[in-house]
């Protein structure tokens with residue numbers, strides 16, 4: 001914490017120098033003007049990062065960011081798919097798996113940009129923030145910007161090479177003959193801004209320079225597409241890894257007793273270079289290499305944006321939030337992608353840095369993405385609107401070990417899941433009747449290799465978790 005006169009006096013007055021932490025709303029109180037917000041979304045980023053203990057992945061910039069603030073080691077998305085997950089973050093409302101656009105929510109609400117705009121902020125959207133570019137476009141101060149105006153739903157955005165997603169000419173020979181999409185990965189020897197995410201970083205840096213001269217605080221959102229498929233990244237990021245040294249998932253088998261409706265995503269099959277080879281060692285190593293290259297590529301773009309924030313002297317009065325919109329199965333169980341309620345699909349990275357809060361802070365407490373909305377309100381010293389369904393986790397940014405939410409909730413097509421400190425439990429229903437159950441004990445089976453829901457010893461636990469699921473988030477608030 002950087003001491004200015006005001007918080008220095010508070011700190012000394014409390015007699016807790018070193019361990020002391022400012023009160024709620026500190027970001028606004030400690031600062032001469034309202035804090036800015038840099039809101040970084042990363043598509044399909046699971047916690048495959050150095051700061052999460054994955055030393056094999058090179059993510060120096062996100063790791064550094066985590067050291068400046070709080071790393072939420074157990075953050076859960078509310079829906080394991082892009083659009084609905086983003087709607088839940090940006091509205092603070094728990095969404096269903098079919099809620100791809102915030103404008104379709106039949107609730108009286110304000111999105112995060114609309115809320116901050118109303119409170120005097122200049123709100124900008126660069127890259128993939130809402131899933132659909134023009135979703136709630138009037139909520140921003142400027143029209144949402146993307147390097148390529150992909151309109152989902154009108155024509156297939158991954159059709160080779162409708163939007164210039166592939167930069168290597170060789171990719172034209174590796175398309176999927178059925179879908180006409182390009183290959184699932186590519187390593188073109190091109191500069192960062194040949195691909196979209198480099199352009200998003202450039203635009204965001206230009207905006208920061210512009211914001212520096214504005215009198216209003218800013219809410220600047222930048223959304224990076226990688227490591228979403230296709231795993232396309234400049235060759236130099238692939239070169240950071242040696243294919244032979246990449247470890248494959250150790251559980252390349254379907255979990256025991258897994259309910260039939262829990263399946264792998266088929267998304268990757270829509271691209272070229274997939275098919276039956278997906279189960280081979282060669283593919284497992286190649287796909288992980290490609291994913292890691294994309295993580296390092298995006299990490300470098302994030303590094304550039306944060307460096308610019310520092311160079312412009314804006315970092316000290318800016319709240320930075322970084323989140324991946326959901327998790328990803330990267331070959332575990334021979335599953336590829338999101339679209340289920342396994343831990344790998346629900347667990348996502350979350351880092352928040354705010355002026356006047358603790359640095360190098362890590363918490364194991366359970367938080368969920370609907371909590372981001374009220375947290376940002378509180379950090380900015382603004383009232384939390386009544387529609388917000390999450391709980392501000394600002395207290396964890398000061399005291400990471402305090403007692404917290406006992407459970408977080410996620411939804412997917414046909415099922416609902418609840419994660420507690422120890423368990424992850426999912427229920428599928430037909431009408432009012434439970435058709436399938438899935439229970440993993442993370443204390444003894446963190447890799448989720450055995451579903452124990454039908455185990456007689458687990459009967460009491462299943463009943464308890466089923467009641468918790470029925471009561472839902474309101475029952476624990």
Ligand SMILES: [Ca+2]
Nearest residue numbers: 043044082325
């Ligand atoms: Ca996504």
